[in-house]
Amino acid sequence: QVQLVESGGGLVQAGGSLTLSCAASGNIFRISIDAMYWYRQAPGKQRELVAAITSGSTTTYADSVKGRFTISRDNAKKMVYLQMNRLKLEDTAVYYCKLGVRYWGQGTQVTVSS
Numbered sequence: 001q002v003q004l005v006e007s008g009g010g011l012v013q014a015g016g017s018l019t020l021s022c023a024a025s026g027n028i029f030r031i032s033i034d035a036m037y038w039y040r041q042a043p044g045k046q047r048e049l050v051a052a053i054t055s056g057s058t059t060t061y062a063d064s065v066k067g068r069f070t071i072s073r074d075n076a077k078k079m080v081y082l083q084m085n086r087l088k089l090e091d092t093a094v095y096y097c098k099l100g101v102r103y104w105g106q107g108t109q110v111t112v113s114s
Contacts, residue, residue, distance in 0.1 A: 001026045001027060002024060002025070002026040002027050002030055002031060002099055002102075002103040003024070003025045003026050003103075004022055004023070004024055004097045004098070004099060004103055004104065004105035004106075005022065005023045005025075005105055005106070006020060006021065006022050006095065006096065006097050006105045006106065006107060006108040007020070007021050007022075007023070007108060008020040008021045008108060009095060009108030009109045009110045010109075010110070010111070011111045011113060012087055012110070012111070012112055012113070013087075013112070013113055013114075014087060014088060014089055014112055014113065014114055015086060015087065016087050016112075017083070017084060017085045017086075017087065018084045018087065018110060019081060019082065019083050019084070020038065020081065020082040020084065020095055020097075020108060020110070021079060021080075021081055022036070022038075022079065022080045022081070022082075022097030022105055023078065023079055024036075024078040024079070024080070024099060025078065028078070030099065030100060030103075031075065031078050031099065032055065032075045033055050034055065034099050034100035035052055035053065035054045035055065035099075035100065036052070036053055036071075036073055036080040036097065036098065036099050037049060037050075037051065037052045037053075037097070037098040037099075038050045038051045038052075038071060038080075038082045038095060038096070038097060038098075039095070039096045039098060040091075040093035040094065040095045040096065040110075041093055041094050041096070041107075042090075042092060042093040042094075045093075047096070048062065049062060050062050050065055050069065050082070050095070051065065051069055051070075051071035051082060052071065053071045053072065053073050053080065055075070057072075057073065059071050064090075065084075065091075068084065068085050068086045068087075069082060069083065069084050069085070070082070070083040070085075071083075080097060082095065084110070087110075087112045088112060089112050089113075089114060090112075091110060091112050092110060092111050092112045093109075093110060094107040094108065094109050094110075095107060095108050095109075095110055
């Protein structure tokens, strides 16, 4: 079993920055070998993949966040991060951390205001 807890969400003005954190606990083996992801879901929209990072730290990003967001992980600390810069109104959503294909966090709200 794995538990994921996100933190770092909040209210920020457009153009600002936030860093989301996701703390993993439980099956250390899974945490060290599985890819980790950040997804987001805006009101009335489907959940979408924002960024992914493999165990070897290869990263991929949605086109909408490329050049603005950076995903990183620290396997020793069992953490994954999402640094979000130059935030836009359309980045407003609940952001979820995911490990592998099965484990999700509860989400953290990010609200970008004008």
